[in-house]
Amino acid sequence: MERGNIVMGKQDIDYSDPNLRYSYDLKKSRFFTKNQDNYINVLSSEQLKTIGNVFLLDVFLSAGNVVEPHYHINASELIYCITGETIVSLINPSTNELKNIRIQPQQAVTIPQGWWHYFSASKDNTHVLTIYDTRKLDTVWGSDVLRLTPPQVFAHAYCLDHRQVQQALAPIRSRVIIGPPVDCNQSGGKTYYQPYYSSYY
Numbered sequence: 463m464e465r466g467n468i469v470m471g472k473q474d475i476d477y478s479d480p481n482l483r484y485s486y487d488l489k490k491s492r493f494f495t496k497n498q499d500n501y502i503n504v505l506s507s508e509q510l511k512t513i514g515n516v517f518l519l520d521v522f523l524s525a526g527n528v529v530e531p532h533y534h535i536n537a538s539e540l541i542y543c544i545t546g547e548t549i550v551s552l553i554n555p556s557t558n559e560l561k562n563i564r565i566q567p568q569q570a571v572t573i574p575q576g577w578w579h580y581f582s583a584s585k586d587n588t589h590v591l592t593i594y595d596t597r598k599l600d601t602v603w604g605s606d607v608l609r610l611t612p613p614q615v616f617a618h619a620y621c622l623d624h625r626q627v628q629q630a631l632a633p634i635r636s637r638v639i640i641g642p643p644v645d646c647n648q649s650g651g652k653t654y655y656q657p658y659y660s661s662y663y
Contacts, residue, residue: 475511475512482511482512483510483511483512484510484512485510486505486509486510488503488504488505488520489503490509491503491504491505491509492504493519494639494640496527496639496640496643496644497644499522499523499524499527499586500522500523500524500527500640501522501640502519502520502521502522502639502640503519503520504517504518504519504520505517505518505520506518506597506598506599507597507598515595515596515597516593516594516595516596516597517537517593517594517596517597517598517599518591518592518593518594519591519592519594520589520591521589521590521591521592522587522588522589523546523548523582523583523588523589523590523640524583524586524587524588525583525584525585525586525588526582526583527582527583527640527641527642528580528581528582528583528640528641528642529580529581529582529639529640530580530603530604530605530638530639530640530641531578531579531580531603531604532578532579532580532601532602532603532604533576533577533578533579533601533602534573534575534576534594534599534600534601534602535575535576535600535601535602536575536596536598536599536600537575537594537595537596537599537600538572538573538574538575538594538595539572539573539579539592539593539594540570540571540572540573540592540593540594541565541570541571541572541573541581541590541591541592542569542570542590542591542592542593543565543566543567543568543569543570543588543589543590544567544589544590544591545567545587545588545589546566546567546583546584546585546586546587546588546589546590547564547565547566547583547584547585547588548564548565548566548581548582548583548584548588548590549562549563549564549565549581549582549584550562550563550564550565550571550573550579550580550581551563551579551580551581552571552573552577552578552579553577553578553579554577555576555577555578564584580604603637603638603639604638605634605636605637605638605639605641606637608631608634609631609634609635609636613627613628613631614627616631
């Protein structure tokens with residue numbers, strides 16, 4: 463190894479490089495946009511080589527919006543609330559228990575690797591950071607599972623009416639990430655907070 467080079471994870475970084483950056487403006491790196499109040503920025507080694515073994519999502523939500531159910535194949539997660547209020551829901555696969563955890567500014571929740579989870583904003587102007595112990599994040603999104611699995615598989619596996627399953631899942635035509643989708647008409651075209659969380663910790 464040449465002088466000035468340091469291995470961080472699997473990436474060899476030459477700290478003598480005068481063009482190497484140590485700061486980044488996340489507003490320049492959008493991960494997903496639902497609308498002007500609900501969007502996600504991203505920071506990883508693609509944007510900032512010196513970040514190390516870290517992947518970060520900068521999440522902005524208005525009340526009633528939810529980051530859809532999902533899990534991460536290759537990383538654990540830390541959710542830190544900056545402003546507003548977030549309800550984080552996770553399923554513990556060891557106990558088959560659903561936990562709903564309310565966090566406010568300066569509070570955090572950890573999600574172990576591979577655990578099914580989702581989180582929503584119960585107040586407008588909610589801002590959270592989700593931080594992962596990996597350079598490249600691999601995520602399985604619930605909307606992908608629902609739209610890519612043939613309806614007849616769900617119907618057969620769970621003894622459901624095939625036509626009802628097909629009708630219920632038909633509106634899911636693409637990955638959602640932040641739901642409900644902008645064309646959702648369940649509440650007359652308006653997004654609102656639904657109190658479907660039975661308990662908090």
